[in-house]
Amino acid sequence: MKKILFIGAGSMAEALIQGWIKEKVFTAQEIYVTNRSDKERLQFLHDTYGVNCNFDHDTYQQADLIILAMKPKDAISAMHELKPKITGQSAILSILAGIAINTITEHLGARPVARVMPNTSATIGMSASGIAFNDKVTTEQRSIFLQLLEAVGSVIEVDEDQLHAVTALSGSGPAYIYYLMEAFERVGTKVGLSKDTVRLLMTQTLAGTAEMLKQSVDDPDVLRRKVTSPGGTTEAGIKALEQYQFNEAIEACIKEAEARSRSLANSK
Numbered sequence: 001m002k003k004i005l006f007i008g009a010g011s012m013a014e015a016l017i018q019g020w021i022k023e024k025v026f027t028a029q030e031i032y033v034t035n036r037s038d039k040e041r042l043q044f045l046h047d048t049y050g051v052n053c054n055f056d057h058d059t060y061q062q063a064d065l066i067i068l069a070m071k072p073k074d075a076i077s078a079m080h081e082l083k084p085k086i087t088g089q090s091a092i093l094s095i096l097a098g099i100a101i102n103t104i105t106e107h108l109g110a111r112p113v114a115r116v117m118p119n120t121s122a123t124i125g126m127s128a129s130g131i132a133f134n135d136k137v138t139t140e141q142r143s144i145f146l147q148l149l150e151a152v153g154s155v156i157e158v159d160e161d162q163l164h165a166v167t168a169l170s171g172s173g174p175a176y177i178y179y180l181m182e183a184f185e186r187v188g189t190k191v192g193l194s195k196d197t198v199r200l201l202m203t204q205t206l207a208g209t210a211e212m213l214k215q216s217v218d219d220p221d222v223l224r225r226k227v228t229s230p231g232g233t234t235e236a237g238i239k240a241l242e243q244y245q246f247n248e249a250i251e252a253c254i255k256e257a258e259a260r261s262r263s264l265a266n267s268k
């Protein structure tokens with residue numbers, strides 16, 4: 001039986017716990033979760049998923065895998081608390097935005113580390129994750145780490161520095177799409193539809209568009225042109241997006257998020 005220990009019990013920890021249990025990667029009995037102070041949150045995770053939230057110090061030493069899942073600003077103090085407890089050879093999987101592998105080994109000692117940027121769609125097995133490893137990760141461990149992320153979606157190996165861009169795009173990405181959906185729902189009701197109808201239409205439109213991009217050999221601009229009849233509705237809509245500087249807004253969004261990821265490395 002394995003021991004998988006989450007340090008941090010927030011939304012992303014819950015998404016991975018849910019995804020791994022659902023995909024039968026780990027049983028609830030194999031998962032241990034702790035956080036800083038919120039006992040009610042731990043009780044909720046125990047009651048909902050059956051994971052272990054009350055355990056002794058031996059669990060730290062026996063853990064096969066420790067998952068760093070606190071906020072980046074809490075990472076240094078959390079690792080400081082963790083270091084004396086983990087005398088064993090546990091590998092580390094970090095989902096911390098911005099925090100470098102070197103910072104982790106500086107605080108937790110030389111050990112295998114996978115730095116991962118998943119997203120909350122891991123909950124339903126649909127995460128898009130980026131991953132980078134340090135040189136302590138063996139070939140066997142590397143394939144285990146990849147399997148863990150494949151179980152909750154797709155995963156792509158990148159250079160560690162590229163994880164800032166991955167964070168800005170697919171790590172934060174679900175929030176951009178939810179924000180877009182909020183806007184569709186708001187305007188949809190202004191043009192005469194109910195919120196439920198808009199949600200149904202646009203959820204299917206997003207899913208269909210994503211599937212077209214996956215299945216088609218065409219680039220997005222080619223697919224877009226197939227929707228855009230000359231003098232038609234799409235052309236009018238796109239013109240409005242251009243007038244409101246859609247491309248500049250998206251560029252600023254991703255660049256700001258990427259820069260924030262880089263600056264999180266220095267946050268205290």
Ligand SMILES: NC(=O)C1=CN([C@@H]2O[C@H](COP(=O)(O)OP(=O)(O)OC[C@H]3O[C@@H](n4cnc5c(N)ncnc54)[C@H](O)[C@@H]3O)[C@@H](O)[C@H]2O)C=CC1
Nearest residue numbers: 008009010011012035036069070071072074078095096097
């Ligand atoms: N929420 C998301 O969509 C994603 C988050 N991430 C990363 O995952 C990490 C967690 O994010 P969320 O789950 O959104 O945060 P959250 O705020 O929901 O949860 C953070 C958890 O860490 C715990 N914590 C804080 N200090 C601690 C300490 N010293 N020891 C033990 N536990 C401690 C808190 O009690 C809380 O349970 C962050 O580093 C974030 O960058 C990565 C990808 C996506």
Ligand SMILES: O=C(O)[C@@H]1CCC=N1
Nearest residue numbers: 097167168171172173
């Ligand atoms: O907002 C954040 O900082 C985290 C990282 C990616 C998604 N959520």
